[in-house]
Amino acid sequence: MKTITLANDSELAWKLLCDAVRQLPGEDHELMPGVRWGDCAQLYTPAFWKIQYISHMQRREPRRIYKLGKTILEEIIVCLLGGFGMPSEVGLAAFDRLKQQELIKPKVSREQLYQALVTPFVLPNGKKITYRFYNQKSSYIFKLLNRGDLNAIPLHSDLDLRNWLLTVDGIGLKTASWITRNWLDSDRVAILDVHILRAGLLAGFYHKNYDLTKYYLHLEKQYLSFCEALHVSSGIMDAIIWDFMKKTNRLALSALKHLD
Numbered sequence: 001m002k003t004i005t006l007a008n009d010s011e012l013a014w015k016l017l018c019d020a021v022r023q024l025p026g027e028d029h030e031l032m033p034g035v036r037w038g039d040c041a042q043l044y045t046p047a048f049w050k051i052q053y054i055s056h057m058q059r060r061e062p063r064r065i066y067k068l069g070k071t072i073l074e075e076i077i078v079c080l081l082g083g084f085g086m087p088s089e090v091g092l093a094a095f096d097r098l099k100q101q102e103l104i105k106p107k108v109s110r111e112q113l114y115q116a117l118v119t120p121f122v123l124p125n126g127k128k129i130t131y132r133f134y135n136q137k138s139s140y141i142f143k144l145l146n147r148g149d150l151n152a153i154p155l156h157s158d159l160d161l162r163n164w165l166l167t168v169d170g171i172g173l174k175t176a177s178w179i180t181r182n183w184l185d186s187d188r189v190a191i192l193d194v195h196i197l198r199a200g201l202l203a204g205f206y207h208k209n210y211d212l213t214k215y216y217l218h219l220e221k222q223y224l225s226f227c228e229a230l231h232v233s234s235g236i237m238d239a240i241i242w243d244f245m246k247k248t249n250r251l252a253l254s255a256l257k258h259l260d
Contacts, residue, residue, distance in 0.1 A: 044202035140170035158186035195245035
């Protein structure tokens with residue numbers, strides 16, 4: 001059996017990527033009405049994101065498993081503990097503590113949840129930190145754990161699951177979409193935040209700096225149309241865009257100032 005060396009593997013990946021670049025439509029061609037492909041060598045164009053996607057898929061498994069919990073209830077709670085204004089490592093530390101103390105189950109008291117979250121955490125780097133939303137989140141989790149319909153969570157349909165999640169206190173469209181994408185590997189919902197919004201403005205599939213809270217479903221529809229036109233998985237593309245936009249945040253903000 002022939003052994004493929006790292007060098008040969010890298011060369012093959014590079015060749016495939018070059019072939020993909022050559023097959024892209026011209027930069028002035030329309031990807032979708034009013035949105036041109038642009039130059040793949042220019043940051044934030046649709047062509048750039050397509051190449052980032054192809055490169056990502058060459059390096060990784062075809063589908064990434066996003067699940068953070070072992071059950072849907074755990075998934076809801078870990079995402080509820082994370083999200084807006086919460087560093088991921090802190091949200092995960094809070095979730096791990098609830099699991100270690102066996103508090104993710106019905107009939108747990110709100111006080112038990114409160115004490116678990118209010119007690120400071122020591123992160124792997126040795127830093128001591130307090131979970132900011134201990135009062136609010138302990139209340140949300142207590143209400144969730146004491147719902148009477150936990151055995152009837154609709155797991156057969158991504159949109160039905162998201163609609164059910166929206167009935168949970170403390171969960172809005174972004175978090176509901178995050179849980180749905182994670183648990184059902186859905187490409188029919190989008191996890192939209194400021195990074196995706198900025199990417200859309202720079203790529204041209206968003207034309208106005210909309211309020212995500214008020215126009216989430218409208219913006220989601222546009223984002224999903226963009227991914228469909230690119231022939232990419234919206235869930236994987238979401239993760240790629242989010243990661244890159246976060247790393248180049250200052251550059252993206254500078255580029256936005258030069259938009260017409």
